[in-house]
Amino acid sequence: MLFAMLLFLFPVSFNGYLESEFYTEKEQNPVYWNLYNPKNYIEFKITLHPTNYGQVFFSFNALSNSNNSQFFFNQGHIQVNGAHHSLALFAREDRYWVQSPLLYLVNQDRLKDDNFGPKGEGIRWDFWDTYGFFGTMLSSKYKSWNGEAYIGRLGRNFGKTLTLSYMYMKKDWRGGKEPSYNKINSLYLRLHIFRTLYLSSEMATSIHPNQPAGDTVKQHEKDALTIELRRIYFKGFNISGSYYNYGKYFIDEMSNKFNPGFDHEFGREGFYGEILYLVPYKAINILYKTNRYKTWYDYPVLLAKPFTVSWNYAEIYTEFRKGVSAKIFAERTVDKKGDWRHVFFQIQGENPRMKVKLQYKIKDIGINVHGKDNDFSIGQRSILGTEMWINLTNWLQFYMRGALGNGQGLNWNSFFAQLAIRKFTNSELFIEYGDPSATDADLVNDPDVSDFPYQRIRDRFKILLKYWF
């Protein structure tokens, strides 16, 4: 009886998130401490489960120092889940992930209609394990301009030996009154050869209104291909390699990789290789990676003759006793602009009470050391960085990271410290000093501190409260 009644209980969960931020910063000129507008942000999330396999979610938010402090729709979906399929109508959500493991033909940012949060609205249907078939259908209508995108993918697993899939994608990339579509057809194949050895290949062809018309363009210049052999395992060696050939006019507006506005990697042909050696009976890994290709583009200029780019990377990673580990790598890139060499050292120690990390990197070795010989770099520089976590009590944590850079007669620095208080349920309180943004991408490897020699410690105090309910 009880269970019968439970079926009629309609579960609704109502959650939310609150954030308050106050900060003051010492300004350069005139010198005074400026208290910025306190920021208060609130978000409500509502999840409904009208059936065992249906879900409705929507959230709305308000930000105090934005326009009107009004509540706005944040994101939402209505979804039906089955054992082997799911159907969702969604608005303003990141639901554009589609598998393209070698060519990376789909990037969510190029489909969601905005870099700073999705604005598209659409429908997505996925199915899997249906007589060996799997697939995805996706349509999205952009809301900030008159564009849209469609993706269809159908594949089949033939046991564990072979996987085949076909994908068709279409995007109105211009958003004019009349649609202007970039269309991609692609085929993916994955073959299990022996133990850990797989052969994979992904090939695609593109149709884009900006491609030159007529017979001047050959079909292979509109195609892209990657063939990969993955993990040949031999006496502690793991070897993988791939060959790729991207046509000069292979444009894919749905990706970053082949998008003229982003990474524009079309017009390349080359080889990528990777060897990983696990030293027997020692916690030592040795990794070597290489990438060599010829490219027809000195972007955006299409060259008459291609030039070659090579990239080599070697790394040794060692773990010692008592939580201490070390990493060393050397990296070299040779391209039209120069010969770029970097070395990196890291040592790290960790125990339940604290964790410390020390990094040192020398970047662009030999560049501009004896006078200005390269315009594309500031020259050789070294950056020393450290990062530290200390658990003062079980609810109080101290964290800091900082970096010092010097080179070419310049010195620069960055520092950030934080006291985190997690005393109260569902809440976090942070007291912070400094600017975290310069070193937030792996400390000394962050371009903000490794490539920008005018980085300075910012006198900034911030109190940040986060509360979940």
Next chain:
Amino acid sequence: MLVKALVFLLVSLPQGTKDGVEFTYFAPDANSVYLVGDFNNWNTSKTPMKKNAEGLWSVVIPLAPGKYQYKFFVDGKYVEDPTNPITEGPYRNSVIKVAQDFRVLPPRMSNNTPMNSYVTFGAKAKGFVNADKDSTNHYRLMNTETDVRMNVKVNIKDEANLLAILHYNTQQGQDPSTHQIPFYFERARLNFEKGHLHILSFYNMFAYESPDPITLVGKVNEFSYPLGRGEQGILWEIQPKVSHITFLYSNEISTGRDLAFLRLSKDFANFYAGLGLYISHGNNVEYQVVSPDSERINDTTLLHFNTYDDRYAYSIEFGDKNSVRFQFLEGLDKKRANFYDVDGTKSQQSPINKSWNIGKWYKFKAIYGNEKLAAFLDLEHHKFDSIFVPLYGKGFSNLKTGISIKRRHFEAGLSEHFLFAHKNSTKWDALFKMFDIQRLPYIEYPLLGYDRYTTLYAKGNVDILSLLKMRLSMQTARYAINQPPRSDECILQLTLPIKRLFLDYDLRYFHIKSSYLNTDRDFFDHYIQISYRFSQYMIAKAGYGFYPYNLLDEYTERREYLSSKGVNLTQLENNFRGIAGTIEQGEKDISNTKEIRLWLELSF
């Protein structure tokens, strides 16, 4: 261990026995368990429970019928009943209801927020994906839309409750510059009822419709809803014994019009008497609309008019409570609708209206009125439906002369309606009028804008087997004598029937629905829809064709919809007077519309 697990399965909600209600709690390792609740004033030592060999604690206590909160007091700690999902209050006390003979009623959840029993959330969520042919004749995603209306109900004790509705729509609400979609506060209501007193405070939500025969406030027509929609205000009702006192103050949100209404009525042995007072003061509102006969002069002719709306009236009503009522009304209507043509000529309307309805087997209603004076007589036969065609427009003064005869046969689901209305006054009021919209889903539009017309129609439902339901709605004949505004010319119009055919197949979870609209020529408007009901809360639908909006609810959307399909807006406005005209124009544009429509709907 196995025995313990089996015992745990036997643990259930409190159950009725012949000696009382039995409470059980499974805790083999506990040293002491007491039952506490409002039946023993939460005394932690009064009702000890006994443990059996398997570790199941139980006690039987006699309880009178009613609702009780309880908990278990286990080794000095309060524990809620793990078998009972229903809790109340900030301490999450378990709740049971006990009926006669110690029967325990199954638990019912009165709200869906376990943290707080006074708050209930509800929502109506819809997601649409439409694909339609574009100018290159290819299917393309058109107007995707997500629409959510969320309501929050708060029960403040038993007497008062609060309801608030929030709304967003990704299709309509988006800010063109920031692309943000605001969450609107759409409607709210605070209701208080205790004894003879009822207080209702409302914001953009239905509040009141006066029961007096002329319906001094709260009339329905196409663009004005029952009083409360688009308004904010407060209503007081006091009903000591057989008297009834109503006071209403309301402010129209968009125009700022203020309205005050007072009605006193008293029931005597066989009759009742009432007094009414109505005062309203409205802001001057300017309108700009397309002239109804502009197509014959100039397609873009706009007609401007402004109105102001000061009214005052008092009324006396008396009559038999059920069948015969009479109302006398005297008032002053300062409403002026000043019309301006493009050349600036001004014309003013002064309405004088008369209206008679006769019925025997049928409903009988008579109305007589002019600008200052109105009388209403209402005779009803109890066997028949009491829906009265609103012969008059917004406000008490725009009355018409007319006869309305209506017969409805409930068993067969058939109804016939004969209507004759004469109006020689404000044309514009007639233009924006709906006639018995529930009965006439489509063909009211031919009537709009006509001053004199007669229409006959029939409508039938046929059930073939239990699966297939067929509905046929047909206008059998119509003629209209049209006297357009600002013209002495009359047109006699006779059109052939417009037929609408619905076919429904009900297959338990699946429902197939199709509709066809037949005009003078071919079936032009057809639509097929398959819906699947996942549960009582959730439905998925897929449709193909020209989606027919429900005119009753979504008239304005229909206009936008037709316009989105390429029908010229001016043409649409001109064709308010007749869907035949709309069809003629629309047919060209819509004949290619083969929309694929997919949506999910949820409400609870």
